[in-house]
Amino acid sequence: MEGRCTGYPRFCTFLLRSTTTIVVYYKPLTLTFQTGLFSSTVATFIALSYPNLQQDPNVTTQLLLAQILQQLSNTTTGTGVASIQSPFVPPTSVVFINSVWFLSLVLSLTCALMATLLQQWARRYLQIVQRKYAPLHHARIHEYFSQGARRFYISEFVEVLPVLLLLSVFLFFAGLVVFAFRSNHIVAYFTLAIVGLCTLSYIALTLMQLIFHDCPYQTPLTPVLRFFVQTISLSFFSVLYHVVKQLHKCWSRVGADMVKSLDQQKNKAMSLSENIISKLENSAEPLSIDMYKNLLIRTLHWLNEDHELEEFVAGIPGLYESEAFPTYNDGDVQRNIRPVLAVLPGLTSSHAPLPWNIIQLAQRAFTSRLPKSVQQRRTRACLMALYYIPGAIRDVLAPYAAGKHYCLEILPLLNSPESLEIIDELWDTPNDDVALSVRCAAAVVAAFMITPPSSTLDNFVTPGVGFIWDDITGKQFLAKRLRVGDDGVTPQYHPHCDSARLRNIVRFVTDIKDMLPYMNTQWWTSDNASSIRRERLALFDPRHTEKYRIGDGTFDQHGNRASPVFLPAAQQDLITLTLEILARDPVADAVPSQREAFHDAYKQVAQVISTQAREQARKQALEQALAQSLAQTQLPTFVLENLARKQALVADILEMVQRALKPVLQTLATDNHNLVPGGK
Secondary structure, three states: OOOOOOOOHHHHHHHHHHOOOOOOOOOHHHHHHHHHHHHHHHHHHHHHHHHHHOOOHHHHHHHHHHHHHHHHHHHHHOOOOOOOOOOOOOOHHHHHHHHHHHHHHHHHHHHHHHHHHHHHHHHHHHHHHOOOOOHHHHHHHHHHHHHHHHHOOHHHHHHHHHHHHHHHHHHHHHHHHHHHHHHOHHHHHHHHHHHHHHHHHHHHHHHHHHHOOOOOOOOOHHHHHHHHHHHHHHHHHHHHHHHHHHHHHHOOOOOHHHHHHHHHHHHHHOHHHOOHHHHHHHHHOOOOHHHHHHHHHHHHHHOOOHHHHHHHHHOHHHHHHOOOOOEOOOOOOOEOOHHHHHOOOOOOOOOOOHHHHHHHHHHHHHHOOOOHHHHHHHHHHHHHHHHHOOOHHHHHHHHHHHOHHHHHHHHHHHOOHHHHHHHHHHOOOOOHHHHHHHHHHHHHHHHHHHOOOHHHHHHHOOOOOOOHHHOHHHHHHHHHHOOEOOOOEOOOOOOOOHHHHHHHHHHHHHHHHHHHHHOOOHHHHOOOHHHHHHHHHHHHOHHHOHHHHOOOOOOOOOOOOOOOOHHHHHHHHHHHHHHHHHHOOOOOOOOHHHHHHHHHHHHHHHHHHHHHHHHHHHHHHHHHHHHOOOOOOOHHHHHHHHHHHHHHHHHHHHHHHHHHOHHHHHHOOOOHHHHOHHHO
16 A cells, blocks of 8 residues: 555545544433433422412412401301302413423433433444454344344434434423513523523524534534425426426527526435435535645644654655646646645654655664664655655755765665665656656765765764665666666776766766656746746755855755745756756766767757747747737747747756856866857
8 A cells, every 4th residue: 555546545544543533422321311410400490380380278278268267257247258269270371381391301301211222222233243253244244234223214213312302402491481580580581691692502503514514513403404405495496497498498588508507506406315424525525725735734743753754754655646636737747735745844843844854754764773674664655755745855955965964964865775766666757846856866876876975974974884885786776877878788987986977967967858858848938937937046045155054054944835836946956956966076087988978968958948948939929829819920029029038048047057067067178158059
């Protein structure tokens, strides 16, 4: 797997394990306790209200005493006795209060009973399906009882319980308000305000998920209300669709576009049978790139241990290549996830950017006492991730371009067999930014092997550490790197001589020349070419200051990572600093054949840049001219102006390459003017 399949499962598994996952279990025992507590509360209020349904015995006693007194008085006076006792009729408010409270008590007790039954049913189900059977028998039993649970609507039965409890609570609130009005109006109005506020809040919680599908709030009434809304929508659009269709068919008074639009609305409302969870999942499908970025940033903030960071970076290649992220409209395989990976910050426990967090993790694995297999796995995961984070290889190679002693910071990239294996594995990748990073890294590793910084390595590297140029893998890599022509013949010169160094430069320039026809050529053809140049200077200028060379800000990130022009600017600066690394070693004693090969490679890459830019400029100018319906006489002038503008940008790129190769050009006493095709 290694996080490379279409759904990047390894990366998602790590995210699910790293984030705070909220899992909602329906627990009948908890509901039983809640309904029991609520029932006891209702019963307490009923005990206060129920006596009001009958006549107070004290009142009856008082009436009887009054009647006896009246009889005695009437006997003395000789008058008749009239009964003063009338039949007792409880007030309407008292009847209402007791009715709703008794109903509330019955519903809550019923809910508790049903929750207890559900708990018993769930325990029985688990006892059956969790027994130890043979795998095939276990799957058959599990599926049999799962189908039974679905056939008898056990999940719908569970959903009824919160509805009963909700109804019971609202009945209790209704009786409570009336009960308060019988006692004191001030208390009653205060109670009514609180109950009204709770009711409005509940209504808002019920409706919010119907409006915002990502809202976590839901009540038992939300699915019911959603069903009615969908039913009404379906009925309305179905009737309207058939009416409009008949009008269009009979009298053509309605356009076909309206009929088609109503048909789409009807089909959208027809998804009544779709599961609510499925609808919410579908709503989450068109997540914006910003949401993915926020998710990744939050995940990085939670990482504290090396093994956690290892799992995160191991999923980056799979995330980059996942088919879940669409490609650009021009058919390029560059993924839209690239800008997200470019702006990922470093760990909260470290002030370094993410590429340096990754290279430091590989460094710790490189020097730790972990098992050999763990070291190799961790080093490989880290180095692989660096190629898939836009600008990461540029960031880790930039200090090395400022001084050879910075090789100590990136030894896992320069001096490990895993690095050579990854270079070979990713050499033919269709992603142009990854392919460019691989070629630059291959050239730098070869330069490190041809001219190792011996003084730095001898003074600071622990004795006993092996070096890649002594390993059979390193020797094979260097022999393949310095091979001349397609005949597979290895040159007959010492691997540490000037010819080998110049041959490495020739190979890198040739690699760039071969890549240019397949790369995104917006460097010189897009309308953002000037912005790309400014962004490239923002990357180039800081690393050529004295402060940078002495270590002040060497490991900081430069440039605007969120800018759309950062990626092409970083590619240009990566080529430049790679040439600077390759050109700082002497090549004065290179054999004549290598000198000629260098001249030819340089002229060819300049020719490819100029030719490709000219063709792209003409194509773009023609498209713009046709779009503006220009006259035929105006077309040549328009093309020439556009071509001149693009050629100026090409000249700037060639000047960048010449500046990087200046030591080599001066050593070989090359006429720079002759290296540009046509002397231009």
